[in-house]
Amino acid sequence: MAHNLAPTHDTSPSRLSAALDFESLGSSHLPNSSNHSSRRGAFVVGTCVVTCAVIGGVLIPFLSPAFRKIVLPYVPATDVQTRNVCSVLKGRAGQRLVDLGSGDGRLVSAAAEEGLIATGVELNYGLVLYSRLDSLRKGFWKRTNFIRRDLFKTNLSNYDVIVLFGVPSMMDLVKQKLLVEMRPDAMFVACRFPLPNVKPSAQLGSGIDTVWVYSRSDIQKSLSKA
Incomplete structure (x- = not known):
């Protein structure tokens, strides 16, 4: 006489523990896209700030006289x-x-x-x-x-x-x-x-x-x- 055997699932505590450990191990090795984006954004902002500071430091001494009441432009003596x-x-x-x-x-x-x-x-x-x-x-x-x-x-x-x-x-x-x-x-x-x-x-x-x-x-x- 034939018997229909239904699939069985092992729900023992040891089996469940192994599955959880595998999932946690896998997730810890996946790249964190949000942290990566944050670091990249901070780098871009920092680069822009430094660049603007350097350009400002070079140009401000030459441009500031234009905002004075009397402007004495830099024209080298011949x-x-x-x-x-x-x-x-x-x-x-x-x-x-x-x-x-x-x-x-x-x-x-x-x-x-x-x-x-x-x-x-x-x-x-x-x-x-x-x-x-x-x-x-x-x-x-x-x-x-x-x-x-x-x-x-x-x-x-x-x-x-x-x-x-x-x-x-x-x-x-x-x-x-x-x-x-x-x-x-x-x-x-x-x-x-x-x-x-x-x-x-x-x-x-x-x-x-x-x-x-x-x-x-x-x-x-x-x-x-x-």
């Missing part, structure tokens, strides 16, 4: 301009010079080469750092100094020679500052643009390379004519 300024520095070795808005420091180094003790005042920290390194490379570091500062916050009474590559919008304010702080025996050298309504003691060059030389008395005389 070789002719530098030679013209150095021509009026002859015989002033040992005197103290300040270049207001010194840019890449080329004029400060040129003044040091003429024997002056030269200081560059510049707002752009990148240009200040470059100027220091370039002065060191040229061997003038003992007679040069570069400061990150607003030129209008610089005390001009400490200097024998004051140089400025200015713009028209600032020259009236500069004239007032010179009247207050310029020493009686000091010399002011204006490049690119002259002081308004002031007759210079000397003028050298032509066009954009012109330099105007003023004494304190030149500036004071302009007030009596006003």
Whole structure:
């Protein structure tokens, strides 16, 4: 006589325990996609933050002047301009010079080469750092100094020679500052643009390379004519 045998399942405790162990072992070796995505997202965000910080650090010093009331753009002095300024520095070795808005420091180094003790005042920290390194490379570091500062916050009474590559919008304010702080025996050298309504003691060059030389008395005389 035939017997129909129904399939049986082993539900013993040992069998169930083995099955659970296998499932837990398998799940522990499966990659956790959510954790992987989180780590990748954090890496991307971190990379973007670092990149933006680097770009900002490079560009902000160059862009920040655009948000100031008076903008003094960075335009390097030409070789002719530098030679013209150095021509009026002859015989002033040992005197103290300040270049207001010194840019890449080329004029400060040129003044040091003429024997002056030269200081560059510049707002752009990148240009200040470059100027220091370039002065060191040229061997003038003992007679040069570069400061990150607003030129209008610089005390001009400490200097024998004051140089400025200015713009028209600032020259009236500069004239007032010179009247207050310029020493009686000091010399002011204006490049690119002259002081308004002031007759210079000397003028050298032509066009954009012109330099105007003023004494304190030149500036004071302009007030009596006003």
